[in-house]
Amino acid sequence: MTERNRLYLKQEFKDGERPNGEDFSDLLDSFLNLEDDGMSLDLDSNLTLSRGIKLGNSDSTIPGTLRFNGVTVEFFDGTSWTQLGGGSSVFQAIGAAGGVAYAAGNVGIGDFSAAEPTHRFEVNLGANASVSERVRFGNVVCSNGNGGAAGDAFIYHQAFDSSSSYALRQRSSGELRINSISTQRIRFVQDGNKDRMTITKNGNVVIGAANDIDATGATVFQVNGSAGKNDGDTLWSLISDARVKKDIRDLDLGLAELKHIRPVRYQYTGAAGTVKDLECIGVIGQEIEKFIPETIKKINLDKISDKNSFGDLRVYNGSALIYVLINSVKELAVMLEKQNEKITALNNKGLK
Structure with missing residues (x-):
């Protein structure tokens, strides 16, 4: 393309001048050509380029203007410049700084500069010291623990976030804890609302009901209905060692x-x-x-x-x-022995 500017070409082609062949060549080269420059127009007059567009910086305030500010591609929406992508935009390839990372179809939130996410969706969290270290889905919140429990996994309602008000907690050893606050029960149900087992707010275990069934809340284990065991014994085993008893x-x-x-x-x-x-x-x-x-x-x-x-x-x-x-029975046995002794004595005397 010509290096002659418009002002020069206007001078060469004004009335009375005689432009030469080089001037005509420069004039033609000053226009974009669909074929020579790898461009095309579709039926809706949309322009397609076979190569990229190099953007520079701009201070234009015309809505729709694009620019590259040296870090990010932006467009002017009529009020302010808005980031499109590139540079430090939110989605970043592995190894770059940014809030969201992607690799091999996996998406991660947090710092993945050291290693790529290995799950389809992965969030890096630290110790649960504030809401910034928690993930929320509606009312469901997931987090790590805090302090000595930082290696544990917690699930709880958004209204409860303390170490004593969680719903589920699993330790790295595999130990699982099911929990409720002290004023509420824990219910195990089937088919949505059929109570199978409840741990009441008093700490009692109730089988087959949602509340204490002994009316007192003082019995630790309660069964609403019949209960059985298959070891052949009809009674519960109790500790009966003399070493654990006194005042006998x-x-x-x-x-x-x-x-x-x-x-x-x-x-x-x-x-x-x-x-x-x-x-x-x-x-x-x-x-x-x-x-x-x-x-x-x-x-x-x-x-x-x-x-x-x-x-x-x-x-x-x-x-x-x-x-x-x-x-x-022992008293009856003594009575029976005495009667037998009397009967024997009478028999020995020949009396019947």
């Missing part, structure tokens, strides 16, 4: 107390967490506590959710009754 005394309850126990059939009313109309066999708490009070525990009415004017609610535990029965 003989039990003074036996046959005299056992004779006062009245076994009954009954149905529950549904009050105080009972199953309404459930048919059972057992005892009446107010009756058995008169003779074997160790089998009855009284519950403070203020802790009962339905507050149905019971006074102190009686809860029965029949474990002690086993040992009362043992004493009763």
